[in-house]
Amino acid sequence: MEITYATSSSHDLAAAETSGSMPNRPVKVIALQHPTPSSSSSSPSLPLLGKWCSKVKHMSWLEWLELFLPCSRWIRTYKWREYLQLDLMAGITVGVMLVPQAMSYAKLAGLHPIYGLYPTVYDAYGDLLGWHSADTLLLDHMSVSVFETIALNSGFVPIFVYAIFGSSRQLAIGPVALVSLLVSNVLGSIVDSSDELYTELAILLALMVGILECVMGLLRLGWLLRFISHSVISGFTTASAIVIALSQAKYFLGYSVVRSSKIVPLLKSIISGVGEFSWPPFVMGSIILAILLVMKHLGKTKKFLRPLRAAGPLTAVVLGTAFVKIFHPSSISLVGDIPQGLPKFSIPKEFGYMKSLIPTALLITGVAILESVGIAKALAAKNGYELDANQELFGLGVANICGSFFSAYPTTGSFSRSAVNHESGAKTGLSGLTMGIIMGCALLFMTPLFKEIPQCALAAIVISAVMGLVDYDEAIFLWRVDKKDFLLWTITSTTTLFLGIEIGVLVGSKLADSIVRPLTCFTKLAFTLWVLFDPCVSRLKAYWVGFSLAFVIHESANPHIAVLGRLPGTTIYRNIQQYPEAYTYNGIVIVRIDAPVYFANISYIKDRLREYEINIKGATSRGPEVDRVYFVIIEMAPVTYIDSSAVQALKDLHQEYIARDIQMAIANPNQEVLLTLARSGVIELIGKEWYFVRVHDAVQVCLQHVQSLKETPKMVDPPPEDKLSFLQRLWKQKREEWSNPELESGVQDPLILKGTEETVDRAP
DSSP, rough: OEEEEEEEOHHHHHHHHHHHOOOEEEEEOOOOOOHHHHHHHHSOOSSSHHHHHHHHOOOHHHHHHHHOOOOHHHTOOOOOOHHHHHHHHHHHHHHHHHHHHHHHHHHHTTTTTTTSSSSHHEEEEEEHTOOHHHHHHHHTTTOOHHHHHHHHHHHHHHHHHHHOOOSSSSSOOEEEEEEEEHHHHHHTTTSSSTSSSHHHHHHHHHHHHHHHHHHHHHOGGGGGGGGSHHHHHHHHHHHHEEEEEEEHHHHHHHOOOOSSSSHHHHHHHHHHHGGGGOOOHHHHHHHHHHHHHHHHHHHHOOOOHHHHHHHHHHHHHHHHHHHHHHHHTTSSOBBBOOOSSSSOOOOOOOOHHHHHHHHHHHHHHHIIIIIIHHHHHHHHHTTTTOOOOOHHHHHHHHHHHHHEEEEEEEEOOOOOHHHHHHHHHHSTTTTHHHHHHHHHIIIIIGGGGGGGGGHHHHHHHHHHHHHGGGGGHHHHHHHHHHHHHHHHHHHHHHHHHOOOOHHHHHHHHHHHHHOHHHHHHHHHOOOOOOOOTTOOOOOOOOHHHHHHHHHHHHHSSSSSSSEEEOOOTTTTTTTTOOTTTTETTTTEEEEEEOOOBBBTHHHHHHHHHHHHHOOOSSSSEEOOOOOOOOOOEEEEEOOOBOOOHHHHHHHHHHHHHHHOOOEEEEEEHHHHHHHHHHHHHHHHOGGHHHHHHHHHHHHHOOOOOOOOHHGGGHHHHHOOOGSSSHHHHHHHHHHHHHHHHHHOOOOOOOHHTTTTTTTTTEEE
């Protein structure tokens, strides 16, 4: 809708001051679209619920099948000739890597190595609890027990279940170091690891984690964990990696070390037992660790040596076992007898301990969301398919619930194994099924071979795996980009090292909230004190305020993001939902972020950008006909602040775009945001030529590139000029004359352009 108003030029204004008259000339002004009472009343009061109900009503039977069985997505479109060999090779590669890793992580969890294949819980907890050599000998001669089935089960049953209910096609789940340490930390404070109750509680913990993950996935509450910033996660994992490595020192040193999740007791125990130091396990463990690190480095840096990275753990086990078979050293402790056969069905017990396990179950669930879902989303973006984070969380939950009925302790996605799975060429969940078959074969036929594996070899596998979690590069990056986030990293890592894991995460997340969102933090603190100390407050009021705070937090974590289109006859870009007449350009997506960008909402923003890249509803497109998106322009004028987590996410997003041949452009960032991007190297990464003052400038540059891409195939065999007819040559000449004004003005009919110089705002 256009309305003609009167306005004046600067020359006319000068004349008007002397003559008193005001000459007029017509200009085009776009009327603001005011909502009518009927339209405002028709909008749902609960937009999220309304969108969900509308989506459910229009779902087909195929969409319902994909919702409950995500595996049907890749089964329906499976390309046997292209994918089968890649999936089988990736599954075998990661399966061979998983068997020794699962046994090692079981030891870390306080379980016997066999529990890692289920996975095991008994021996790993014994390591952290500081079993003496007599305890180890007793364990080696124990009869087959529930303990010896847990670790292998965790690497066996959940894999099959996840392949059916998980939506990621490359994520490799199973026992991981961080979860094993969490399990060990909480159960060791409740019961002695030699007690059968220890194993029952580990299985119960898997059930609780699975239920929490399923509930959060069904209620779509995964966004709550976004309020733990990337700097807090990095500091937490760095400190945890150091604690994990020190807890394995007993197998290198040859004497027992106290089991603890704090660094001071571990160091005291290591120093006090120096008199019992034994050279053989130290030399063997150090050599195997060096071999693992070299193989990992070569596998990462040399493309043709990638199989070395996956073969490292198996190589360590084979070398260690061969040495023991040949020389029979008495001073090196071995794994001992391992039960043979697949896990049996059993119902978790000891529900009376659930209350004391809730904090750890919540923390493990948080790790699953932050790590597993994060890995899954990154792999999905690299492989070009969509992934719902909440559905992924539900799949992990079902895998843990089913695993708990087959003697498994909590499992989640693994960084290292998922990376190897992706690099090995995995295309679908068939690679996960192949991993499960490898684990089943190990349980049925290979357990007698595990008897003489040196425990120092398994400890070396754990240490080599967690060394990659020591993220000192992140600390250097935060110091350069954002001192506040560096302070968070330092406090979180220090607190985790000296006070324990749970306190470290709690302190770090609270500090992040207070630094980045002081008003929200103050409100929550005031609300908590009010409920605790005001005896007159009613439960109803407390619940009401709590729900209100939840809505505030939700809005902060899910900011408004608009897809912009160009208003006809102008160089102005507005929300296409608010201005239906605005049009977009083929091959270009223009997005405006209407909020500060920080750790709590960056995940949501990345999801929306991927969504808009695939589909933009309700917009009229113009420009060259292209089959996909080539440019994404981000309007950052409303963005008043960007933190280090968002900067890192922006880098990751840029890398994903580059892999898909998409260029990112930034329009109109303010001075503070631009300074942060410069310090972090994002400007150089994207390229200075892709930063613009106006959205319109960015569109003009991108549109020229799209046109050149469209015309490139025609340049291969251009028609000779002399074969063109007179009308064709005339049309070609006119089209070249009209191309630039058309791009600038937005008017498609070239005849209308004549005489509109005064009515159209042209860009320089």
